[in-house]
Amino acid sequence: MSEENLPVAPPVPHQRRKRYGGKNPRRFEEKYKEHGGDAATIAKVLAAGKTPVGTHRPIMVAEILAVLAPQPGEIAVDCTLGYGGHAQQILSKILPGGKLFGLDQDPVELPKTEARLRALGFDETVFTAHRSNFAGLLQALAAQNLAGADVILADLGVSSMQIDDPARGFSVKHDGPLDMRMNPQRSQPASALLKKIQPAALAELLVDFADEPNAATLAPLLAGKAFATTRALGDAIRAALPRLGKDDSDLTVRRVFQALRIAVNDEFSALETLLRHLPACLMPGGRVAILTFHSGEDRRVKKAFTESQRNGLYSEISEEVIRPTPEERNANPRSAPAKLRWARRGSSF
């Protein structure tokens, strides 16, 4: 299927615009995104460089398609299905004859994305969705009786749907329970982790997962405390560092939230397992692309790709990291930290 022939969602019946108390919808539940998709409002939100609620804008699509070079008839895996934006583009290149397996550990968003892609015309013969952690990719392929994939994508971190939903507790901007689990059916929320952790362990976590320069000051003030909401934690971080200016204070809050999210979701061990298994998950000549969003992720990807090339598992890897264009960064500020690396398995193993 060519890009021009990409299926489009069935038209949404026109609905009268909702009236809110103020100028704009303030509460997540009131926002336009999941309430009928008012096209004019969504266009305005996009033009302002924002992401409409309940959606996710795929990052570096052209660059990813260029390095993965998906072909008709190929088997593709999207390890981080999210909203399905990259998956939809890859599907348009591997059809006819190809099939895409979409993995995601998020039980809240996965069924919505599966339904959305089905509504676009991708049936079970060309696309299947699997609630799975990508650390289990090797086993997931074996369960499908597949020797490997031709194309694998991992777009790390959280989706805009997750960050923007206060109930998921990822963001200080939208007050909600301090949770941060991508899979709320597993492990413990961030509030429980903070309540249990010792100050020395928290200081180490803040340094290792977010290079936090104020870790030694923050750790004894946050460890062992009960923070029920994202805003309560944000306020405590700001209060602990009263001499910081607003920008530095905001950055500190973001780094602490990032470190906790990585810990709660065990993100680095999942990534390291994926990186170790990737060469065995690729068919000869297969390609993998990984989008990272902070130095801890990028360092691990670079190291694993370099070592696997040295060991002969990859025939070629990206020499340099690929970054979003200034135009994309401007149109979608959430793309700004993205770094893309790729690797190719040799034609013989």
Ligand SMILES: C[S@@+](CC[C@H](N)C(=O)[O-])C[C@H]1O[C@@H](n2cnc3c(N)ncnc32)[C@H](O)[C@@H]1O
């Ligand atoms: C940045 S979003 C992906 C967006 C997607 N590329 C798109 O176009 O919509 C990252 C997604 O990966 C999922 N995820 C993160 N770590 C994961 C893991 N270890 N296993 C499976 N899914 C994971 C998250 O739940 C989230 O939905």
